[in-house]
Every structure is written in C-alpha cells, then in structure tokens.
Amino acid sequence: MQVLTSEKKKNEVIKKIVPNQKGRGRLKKIVPYLYILPAAILVFTFFVSSTIFTFYTSFTDWNGMGEMNFVGLTNYIELFKDGYFLHAILNTLIWVIAAFIIPVLIPLVMAIMIFNSRHGTTFKNLFYLPNAISPTIGSLIIMALLSTYGLPKLLGMLGFESLNQDWLIIPYVNTFVMIGAGVWQGIGTNLILYIVGLSNIPTDPIEAAKIDGASGFRLYKDVVIPLLKPTLVIVLLMSIIGSFKTFDGIWVMTAGGPYRTSETLAVTMYKETFVNGKYGYGSSVATVLSIIVLFISWFYLKRTFKGEEV
Structure with missing residues (x-):
C-alpha cells in the first residue's frame, strides 16, 4: 500500500512538471538515472579525472612543482x-x-x-x-x-x-x-x-x-x-x-x-x-x-x- 502511494505521488509530480503524456513517459525513464547522477559526478571528479591525469603525467618528467615536459615512453x-x-x-x-x-x-x-x-x-x-x-x-x-x-x-x-x-x-x-x-x-x-x-x-x-x-x-x-x-x-x-x-x-x-x-x-x-x-x-x-x-x-x-x- 505504501509503495503504491509513493508511486502515485511520483506520477503526480511528473504530471505537474510535464503536462504532455509523451514527455511524461520520457521523464519517467530519465528519473532513475537522476538518482545515481550525484554519485556518477563524484566518481568522475575524484576517480576518472585523477586516473586520466596520472596516465598523462606518466609521459612527463614532472617533479610536482615545475613545468610538465612530455618525454613519451622514457x-x-x-x-x-x-x-x-x-x-x-x-x-x-x-x-x-x-x-x-x-x-x-x-x-x-x-x-x-x-x-x-x-x-x-x-x-x-x-x-x-x-x-x-x-x-x-x-x-x-x-x-x-x-x-x-x-x-x-x-x-x-x-x-x-x-x-x-x-x-x-x-x-x-x-x-x-x-x-x-x-x-x-x-x-x-x-x-x-x-x-x-x-x-x-x-x-x-x-x-x-x-x-x-x-x-x-x-x-x-x-x-x-x-x-x-x-x-x-x-x-x-x-x-x-x-x-x-x-x-x-x-x-x-x-x-x-x-x-x-x-x-x-x-x-x-x-x-x-x-x-x-x-x-x-x-x-x-x-x-x-x-x-x-x-x-x-x-x-x-x-x-x-x-x-x-x-
């Protein structure tokens, strides 16, 4: 009963945001992804970007403070x-x-x-x-x-x-x-x-x-x-x-x-x-x-x- 009530409330919110039936269907598909969006942003910010930066740094002679000079596979x-x-x-x-x-x-x-x-x-x-x-x-x-x-x-x-x-x-x-x-x-x-x-x-x-x-x-x-x-x-x-x-x-x-x-x-x-x-x-x-x-x-x-x- 509680699940049905929450689902009904969610549908009412979607109806208020998007009056069009077709638009409502699209929004309903997108909503689940919005829940994981904050976590995805954090993962990309603190993990993926760091991984890319580390991978790029491995091709330089950077000492942590000076200029990054590209040295290839050295x-x-x-x-x-x-x-x-x-x-x-x-x-x-x-x-x-x-x-x-x-x-x-x-x-x-x-x-x-x-x-x-x-x-x-x-x-x-x-x-x-x-x-x-x-x-x-x-x-x-x-x-x-x-x-x-x-x-x-x-x-x-x-x-x-x-x-x-x-x-x-x-x-x-x-x-x-x-x-x-x-x-x-x-x-x-x-x-x-x-x-x-x-x-x-x-x-x-x-x-x-x-x-x-x-x-x-x-x-x-x-x-x-x-x-x-x-x-x-x-x-x-x-x-x-x-x-x-x-x-x-x-x-x-x-x-x-x-x-x-x-x-x-x-x-x-x-x-x-x-x-x-x-x-x-x-x-x-x-x-x-x-x-x-x-x-x-x-x-x-x-x-x-x-x-x-x-």
Missing part, C-alpha cells in the same frame, strides 16, 4: 631497466603467491572446524577481532612483538641465540614476516565468507553422500569443497587483488627497507612519487600497477557474476 623504458622496480615486481609476486595459499587455505580449514562447533560464535569473534584493528595499529603491534625485546629475545633466552635479532631488518625474511602479519589481520574476513558459504550449501547432496558411505576428508573433498567453489573463487581473487595493493603494513614496518629489498609495487610508487619527488616516474609505476589490478578486478567480477561457469 619513464616506462627506464622503469623496466630499474633494478628496484624489478625487485618490487618480484616481491609483489611473492605476496601474490602467498595469497594463493595462506589466506585461502587456513581460513577454510578453520571455518570447517568451527562451523558446527557449539562455540562457533566465540571463535568467529575471536578470529575476526584483528580485522577490526587498522593496518597501521596492527603493524605497530607486530613491530613490538618482533623487536629485540619481544619474541626474538624470548627465543634467545630459550637457547635459540641465532633468532635473537630484529627480523624486520633481515632482507627477504622481513617480507615473509610481513606476509604473516597481513594474514593475521585479514584472516577474519575470509573466515566469515567461508562460514556464510558453508551455511548456504544445500544439505541434500551431503546427506546423499553420507548414505553412499562418504565421510571425513573424502566428504569434504568430493562434495563440500566443489559446492563451496563460488565462495573459494571470491576469497582467492580478493586475496590476490589485496596482495597487489599492500602498502600500509610494509610502509610502517620497514618502509621498503633495508636497502629497498622489501618494496612492493605500491611502496615503490609512493616512494618514487612523494619521497623522491619524481611524479612522472611514480605515475608510470601507478599506471602499470593499475593495469594489473584492473585486469584482476575484471577477472574477479566476471567470475563473481557468472558463478555458474566457475
């Missing part, structure tokens, strides 16, 4: 000759490979274990709690735990003297430590997604499999996991996209050091642009990163909206 050519950039690509790939395994498998096992548990709500809240902490605060906590007065000192007191050092200043080791910190903070979201996916699985196939003798690992491998595949795809692709854009934790814990050995593409982009003042060069890094993320996002959206083809 920045991109230098980019792929730059050892720091190539190393950042390697580190980013390590993050992506880790995203294929750790944030996908660990929450899946945990979700299966606590799904039918009597204390499932308590475990969900417990594991989701780190996700409620900002990445900056989480990184500071990890730094405190891994300082020479934290976990390394405790291990040294237990007889592991070689581990009594600051792990965040050891090249390559710090990358895996930061991946672990990222998993600790992001595991809650994936866990909740898996639990929702398990809740939506129909019981009939599982009951039929149990009657046929399937149980334990075989039941989950042959029945539950295939039925959970749409959720698995979403979790996997979200983890991959997130790994490409990782910045906060790395910047707080190591700032890409020591000697720029722990930089990812996002950190290199920030450092070249805002620390070194090479806006044109930094924009070329941002463009390469954006192309990669857009491709992954397109793949993610395609799989999300065509789940039946997964």
Whole structure:
C-alpha cells in the first residue's frame, strides 16, 4: 500500500512538471538515472579525472612543482631497466603467491572446524577481532612483538641465540614476516565468507553422500569443497587483488627497507612519487600497477557474476 502511494505521488509530480503524456513517459525513464547522477559526478571528479591525469603525467618528467615536459615512453623504458622496480615486481609476486595459499587455505580449514562447533560464535569473534584493528595499529603491534625485546629475545633466552635479532631488518625474511602479519589481520574476513558459504550449501547432496558411505576428508573433498567453489573463487581473487595493493603494513614496518629489498609495487610508487619527488616516474609505476589490478578486478567480477561457469 505504501509503495503504491509513493508511486502515485511520483506520477503526480511528473504530471505537474510535464503536462504532455509523451514527455511524461520520457521523464519517467530519465528519473532513475537522476538518482545515481550525484554519485556518477563524484566518481568522475575524484576517480576518472585523477586516473586520466596520472596516465598523462606518466609521459612527463614532472617533479610536482615545475613545468610538465612530455618525454613519451622514457619513464616506462627506464622503469623496466630499474633494478628496484624489478625487485618490487618480484616481491609483489611473492605476496601474490602467498595469497594463493595462506589466506585461502587456513581460513577454510578453520571455518570447517568451527562451523558446527557449539562455540562457533566465540571463535568467529575471536578470529575476526584483528580485522577490526587498522593496518597501521596492527603493524605497530607486530613491530613490538618482533623487536629485540619481544619474541626474538624470548627465543634467545630459550637457547635459540641465532633468532635473537630484529627480523624486520633481515632482507627477504622481513617480507615473509610481513606476509604473516597481513594474514593475521585479514584472516577474519575470509573466515566469515567461508562460514556464510558453508551455511548456504544445500544439505541434500551431503546427506546423499553420507548414505553412499562418504565421510571425513573424502566428504569434504568430493562434495563440500566443489559446492563451496563460488565462495573459494571470491576469497582467492580478493586475496590476490589485496596482495597487489599492500602498502600500509610494509610502509610502517620497514618502509621498503633495508636497502629497498622489501618494496612492493605500491611502496615503490609512493616512494618514487612523494619521497623522491619524481611524479612522472611514480605515475608510470601507478599506471602499470593499475593495469594489473584492473585486469584482476575484471577477472574477479566476471567470475563473481557468472558463478555458474566457475
């Protein structure tokens, strides 16, 4: 009744604005688009225009203050000759490979274990709690735990003297430590997604499999996991996209050091642009990163909206 009343009021307003029947029909078609017009203007103003500006800047030698001189593909050519950039690509790939395994498998096992548990709500809240902490605060906590007065000192007191050092200043080791910190903070979201996916699985196939003798690992491998595949795809692709854009934790814990050995593409982009003042060069890094993320996002959206083809 309320919907009909609001629809009637809307038609009366349209009649007052446009007395012509044909004009009313056209206005009725346009009205829905007017609701999204403010959001579209904001997106174009703050996202599309910024993207176009960044793309153009990547073809200049702009330093953020002086004149923009067009240099063509020079920045991109230098980019792929730059050892720091190539190393950042390697580190980013390590993050992506880790995203294929750790944030996908660990929450899946945990979700299966606590799904039918009597204390499932308590475990969900417990594991989701780190996700409620900002990445900056989480990184500071990890730094405190891994300082020479934290976990390394405790291990040294237990007889592991070689581990009594600051792990965040050891090249390559710090990358895996930061991946672990990222998993600790992001595991809650994936866990909740898996639990929702398990809740939506129909019981009939599982009951039929149990009657046929399937149980334990075989039941989950042959029945539950295939039925959970749409959720698995979403979790996997979200983890991959997130790994490409990782910045906060790395910047707080190591700032890409020591000697720029722990930089990812996002950190290199920030450092070249805002620390070194090479806006044109930094924009070329941002463009390469954006192309990669857009491709992954397109793949993610395609799989999300065509789940039946997964």
